[in-house]
Amino acid sequence: MVVDPGQLRLLALIERHGSLTAAARALHLTPAAVTQQVVKAERDWQVPLVVRGPRGATLTAAGALLASHGRTVEEASDRAEAELAALLGHLSLRLRIGTFQAAALHLLPPALTALRHRHPDADVSVVDVVSGRGADEIGAGRLDVAIVASWGTPLAPPPHIRAHPLLLDPMVVVLPDDHPLATGQPADTELRLEQLADESWVSILAGHAAREQFHDAAREAGFTPTVRFETESYDVAQALVGTGIAVALVSRLALTHAPGTTHRELARPRPHRQLYAVTRADASLTPLADLLIGLLRDVARDITTAWETPAPESRRPSSSPHTGQA
Structure with a gap:
């Protein structure tokens, strides 16, 4: 027969709490549902497992044997729950960013400054990535956000990758x-x-x-x-x-x-070239990625506005070796 770990855990809970009702509460089930599971377990194992009495429930020798293994299942379940919570907590604060030089110099710093103000405990890292490798790094799980550029034609990432337009450069x-x-x-x-x-x-x-x-x-x-x-x-x-x-x-x-x-x-x-932030299509485990993209778009709008606003004639610099301004 195929062993059902859930049955082993149920027997361990009945042994610990001494009643089907208490085991049901621990499992967030109704007593009737737990009773049905006990009946099914006894049918599957073809041996009595639980003795029901006016003061609760006890296990037969066979039930106690299986419950000893159920304690192992329950301990593993508790560890899995705790470790997953720790992992998700870490992922919620982790942000691995890849970018090319111009974006690293002009687009990313104001966004990271704003991110740090909102989440001073964020675990942020930044690496240089050429645009042609950004989507691959995201797909391989090595980055959470990549800032990439596409020259003249729109970026067309694979289905598991999402491209968020940022700036027309x-x-x-x-x-x-x-x-x-x-x-x-x-x-x-x-x-x-x-x-x-x-x-x-x-x-x-x-x-x-x-x-x-x-x-x-x-x-x-x-x-x-x-x-x-x-x-x-x-x-x-x-x-x-x-x-x-x-x-x-x-x-x-x-x-x-x-x-x-x-x-x-x-x-x-x-x-022109179009700048994008690239993420996995499902970035639910890295909520800081969505926040960073919003901040990058704010910075991109400011940059675009500055480009489109003519300098006053009196302040427009001349063509000098030090300014290079138009």
């Missing part, structure tokens, strides 16, 4: 601050990509989605870009632009205002 042109397109017209003048057809370019490495987006935009503008320098870092690209040897297409969020550079907006339609 436009591409801008970073120029040497003495470039004719920077010095010969107002700082708020938008550039068309075809105006830069004859330039030397610093670009993200071939094979990256940002590089593909750049070449697609150049092709639509009617030229093939001359890429002189390749890098995996927008910071490096801007440092090279500052030397005066090339121009670059850079995410606005990633602008460093490197010495010797300025930037200009592109005329619409402009290339």
Whole structure:
């Protein structure tokens, strides 16, 4: 026969409490339900297990034997309940975050500051993760939230992963601050990509989605870009632009205002990347993930508002090596 651990535990409770009624209370059942379970157990084991009397219930020798094993089941059940409660309590305070550099510098810190104010006991960790690996890290259970980017096309994660849109991050042109397109017209003048057809370019490495987006935009503008320098870092690209040897297409969020550079907006339609927070579709065990996503969206709205609000003419900085402001 197949042993039912529930029957063993029931007998242990009857032995401990001395009555079917008390055992029923411990199991949050009615006395009638417990009586039915005893009848079934005796039928399954084919031997009397419980002796009912006017003062309660006692176990037969067979019932006592099975109850000794039932105590083991009950102790294991109690340990399982306590350990699960501890685990859920830990998970409710744990938040493992993966992000790429620009988001780590500009998007995440204000959100983490607000999170710490609300939950000072939160167990937070942050690691660098390239966008292409974010969903995989979530799916493998190594991260609770990953901030990732998708260039030009919406992110399409697998069914067990959920993508939460955060920020539309436009591409801008970073120029040497003495470039004719920077010095010969107002700082708020938008550039068309075809105006830069004859330039030397610093670009993200071939094979990256940002590089593909750049070449697609150049092709639509009617030229093939001359890429002189390749890098995996927008910071490096801007440092090279500052030397005066090339121009670059850079995410606005990633602008460093490197010495010797300025930037200009592109005329619409402009290339962009979309930032997402990625979680498991069922993130119920990590409630801080939902809180962080809400805070990230607040920060993203503030950033977008700042981008869309023109600086007053009297406060708009000139193109200097130190500001790089448009």
